[in-house]
Amino acid sequence: MKISRLTSVLLLCILFLILVGVTDSIYAGSYVGSWGNWSGSWSDRPREGRHSWYNYSSSVSWWTYYKWTVTKPSSGRDIELEFYDPANNNHCDRLQPTNLTIYGGNWISAWWISNQCGGSNAELLGFGISSSNVAVGSTYYVRATADILYTAGYGGETNVSYTCFLCSDDWLGKLNYDSGYNGTSSTP
């Protein structure tokens, strides 16, 4: 059976589309940070945690883990997942958060995204903590995803801060990625 050139081209196109579709749902690379101490100075901050990072062709997923080991969070505390470098207002508009998955129960009250710098795209995903539903010694985790809007240049960073309405941030840690949005290192 002879396949015409047109049929071959069509078949190749279909194969290409299928591959693109499949690879879009398979992460191109992942990064796992070590479990360790979050930075920060607030007495009611989560003391321990970790990062995981999944890089796809059009989006990234960022897992962050939190354990309060000393005391419960005070009421009105928020956590900000900053998909940019807030200290230098850098890496704006690259990664736009769109999605937050909360696991384990009712420990988050509300969520939001916010435009912090650059153009009209948001870079920050925040969520409020339901302090009465957080227990000392238990581990809590979320998965936040962001769309990749632009290339990563020479790489960049994302940051985690502990905060509250009208408070300055208590910086907890960060994750670095390379020019291909692959996670490379983190604190913790």
Next chain:
Amino acid sequence: MKSKAKIILALMGIVTFVFTMIWAVFKSGVMASVSHETYQQATYSFDVVLDTYYSETGEEVNGIRAIIQPQLADESTSLPSTAYLNASQQRLQQWVSKRTGDELVDVMLMFARPLTMAEANEILGSTNAEVFESAVVGYVYGVPFVNYAVENGSLLTRSLTEVAESQHEFMIEAEKGHIEEADLTLVGDPVDVRGYLAVRAWIKVNNLNKLAQTPEVRFIDTTPQAVRDQLNTDSNWQNMSVTWLSLPMPVWAYDW
């Protein structure tokens, strides 16, 4: 005469100067006091903060972000109080009789049970809703989860199968030992996505009653639009776009 004119001119100058100073002080005081505000209503409160940023061309863009805290049945639950739900329902009825039918209002629809994308879209499509936020609930290895997402279309676009596929990372995290084994239930389907339990949407006023009478709709929360109405008439925030208006979706308060 000349000296009288001089006195009048001097007085006018002093009055102008004093008024200018008062205006400047008053204006700067207003500017300083409107970067944030907390409002307390009978059944909810909300925080407002300026969400100002600089565009790439250096232009200052003024927006505001607000977070609503509904009065809860008790502190440990996400269930709104009966008073809160009653007030929301009364507001809906007032709007139906007083607002223009074509006016779009920002509301949250809480479904009576988790719905598939097709079921939710049937309800939303029949009222020409414009959905901008959703909450999907489910279990992965027995761990309950809620997935909040920004929606950009008139209807929902992610099937429950797609939501389930996005949970493959959980399995990797579990395999790596990041999730405590004691929390995992390793029997049955690893991922059990129950469905859409809540959405935020722009709805035309003349469709509110129809939605409220739909059996799959548990209740319609009108508080987001009530907050927008208040912000629109508050001199501190007039003419500023609301970049995000956050309202907790009480997904943990019901069985699913």
